[in-house]
Amino acid sequence: MANNDEIDDDSPYRVHSRREIISLLNNMLEKNQLLSLLIKGGDESIITSILEIDEAANALIIDAAPSASLNENIVTSNRIGFEALYNNIRITFTADKAYKVEYQNRPALKVGIPASLVRLQRREYFRIATPIAKPLRCTFRITQPDGSFITIITLLNNISGGGVGITDEKKILPTTTGVIYEDCQLELADNTLVSVKLQIRDCKEFKMATGKTVNRFGCEFINLSRAVEAAVQRFITKLEREQNAKASGMM
The missing domain is CATH 2.30.110.10 (Electron Transport, Fmn-binding Protein; Chain A)
Known part of the structure; x- marks a missing residue:
């Protein structure tokens, strides 16, 4: 993004x-x-x-x-x-x-x-960070040339109505930009899962405090359904309320 x-x-x-x-x-x-x-x-x-x-x-x-x-x-x-x-x-x-x-x-x-x-x-351009204490996941199901599937689990860093930021700790997800993944599962609060189509827009290698390097991606939603878009916006609103409450000392 x-x-x-x-x-x-x-x-x-x-x-x-x-x-x-x-x-x-x-x-x-x-x-x-x-x-x-x-x-x-x-x-x-x-x-x-x-x-x-x-x-x-x-x-x-x-x-x-x-x-x-x-x-x-x-x-x-x-x-x-x-x-x-x-x-x-x-x-x-x-x-x-x-x-x-x-x-x-x-x-x-x-x-x-x-x-x-x-x-x-x-x-849709407003991006908000997801909770660090309870990491959420974004799972990619990728078809291999032989017809088999592999599953790659990444961590959700931030979210907006336009897309997500994710971390691939194992550096398995291909870093090629422009690729569209048709079968992704996005984990929202309260064990809610939604199916989304994601396009890789950018990728950067990031060095963590431990010295470990990971890949961080910016991904754009492609053709969100109205139901999924509503679920994403509800989740963003929930995160905003929680962060505002913490900032004001109410949590």
Whole structure:
């Protein structure tokens, strides 16, 4: 799945007006809008919110991550992504660097006010991370040249109405982009399984903290049925509610 913050500068979805950007960020601040902060190409994410907008210093102050190790990963990242669903419009922007600061005697992070942002009024582009504590699976059933089948089990990293991000820990799934797999089973919450058709859009090798390397894929849904699309959207809504509840201290 493509990162929509990389939409061309002349795209009608990209906003360059500083006044408009600051106005939008102020509205999000006033409504305590939650944002997903993504690093490592979206492989790690936290839920945060804007605490203050300092126009003079060209800075946004945002909530810090809940752990010191996550904060360290954020401040050592060279590219930080932000995503939010504000009034059913997907907002994305990036920052090159984050810095540790204090805000009202608590840890916070500072990033630059974005020079531009992308505003898409399509919910299907909003990507949300799946629970790490209870990993979900995406299973591929692949036909071999001799007519036999092999089953490849991958882990679900994130999901949107447009596709999924997955990890192949055993590096079995072919890395060729553009291939469409007709027979895939996607595991959602509460032991719900849905059948989907997936196209491989990108693949990157990723080195884990243990030193082990895995393959991470971005996959696009192909011709989702209405029933499956509804199940995916219900699952995304459930994840959003759970993450919002955790961020607000209700879970």
